[in-house]
Amino acid sequence: MRVVFLGPPGSGKGTQAKIAGKRLGLPSFSTGDMLRKAVQAGTPLGRQTRDVMAKGELVPDETVLALIREAAASAEARSGFLLDGFPRTLPQAEGLEKMLSERGQALDAVLNLVVPDEKLVSRLVSRGEGRADDRPETVRERLRVYREKTEPLTGFYQRRGLLVSVDGVGEIPEVAERIARALGPARQGVA
Ligand code: AMP
Numbered sequence: 001m002r003v004v005f006l007g008p009p010g011s012g013k014g015t016q017a018k019i020a021g022k023r024l025g026l027p028s029f030s031t032g033d034m035l036r037k038a039v040q041a042g043t044p045l046g047r048q049t050r051d052v053m054a055k056g057e058l059v060p061d062e063t064v065l066a067l068i069r070e071a072a073a074s075a076e077a078r079s080g081f082l083l084d085g086f087p088r089t090l091p092q093a094e095g096l097e098k099m100l101s102e103r104g105q106a107l108d109a110v111l112n113l114v115v116p117d118e119k120l121v122s123r124l125v126s127r128g129e130g131r132a133d134d135r136p137e138t139v140r141e142r143l144r145v146y147r148e149k150t151e152p153l154t155g156f157y158q159r160r161g162l163l164v165s166v167d168g169v170g171e172i173p174e175v176a177e178r179i180a181r182a183l184g185p186a187r188q189g190v191a
């Protein structure tokens with residue numbers, strides 16, 4: 001099973017992708033986590049992307065596509081994977097589709113976590129993870145980038161009949177339960 005988790009920053013999609021991954025026995029790949037690790041480790045990739053990330057902007061499509069290509073080809077991804085924070089632009093979504101079709105694979109569902117703006121900013125700022133991009137002005141920029149570049153993906157996936165929208169407001173276990181129910185049909189569709 002291959003599922004994309006879509007949702008604005010602060011919607012809880014990272015947490016929910018991890019929970020769903022455990023339940024389904026699938027790895028969840030987060031381009032944000034991969035990039036933060038590269039920044040911490042001071043690799044060339046980390047040095048290239050640090051400033052862009054700190055501003056709340058997007059790193060180049062080819063950079064994240066390469067990360068996902070590698071993750072999708074790994075042994076742990078054999079029976080599928082969940083993607084958290086990727087794709088974030090139309091070229092990334094098209095790149096993912098092409099990459100999967102070359103491997104004879106396709107997405108089973110795109111889980112769209114819906115949370116209104118007013119809940120997002122306060123959640124992000126109070127998240128307290130000490131992330132460099134959780135400052136209020138950066139949070140606003142990340143939301144703006146999300147609306148402009150990432151939200152159009154809902155239409156892209158709707159047209160492919162893959163979009164499943166779930167209300168992301170509520171306690172973590174409650175939302176996890178909604179997601180489990182929403183992914184049920186997609187799961188049965190997999191041989
Ligand atoms: P996240 O943890 O998913 O919120 O990602 C943190 C930051 O990493 C983002 O604000 C971007 O700067 C960068 N990033 C993560 N995933 C992507 C992606 N798919 N495309 C471009 N930039 C990304």
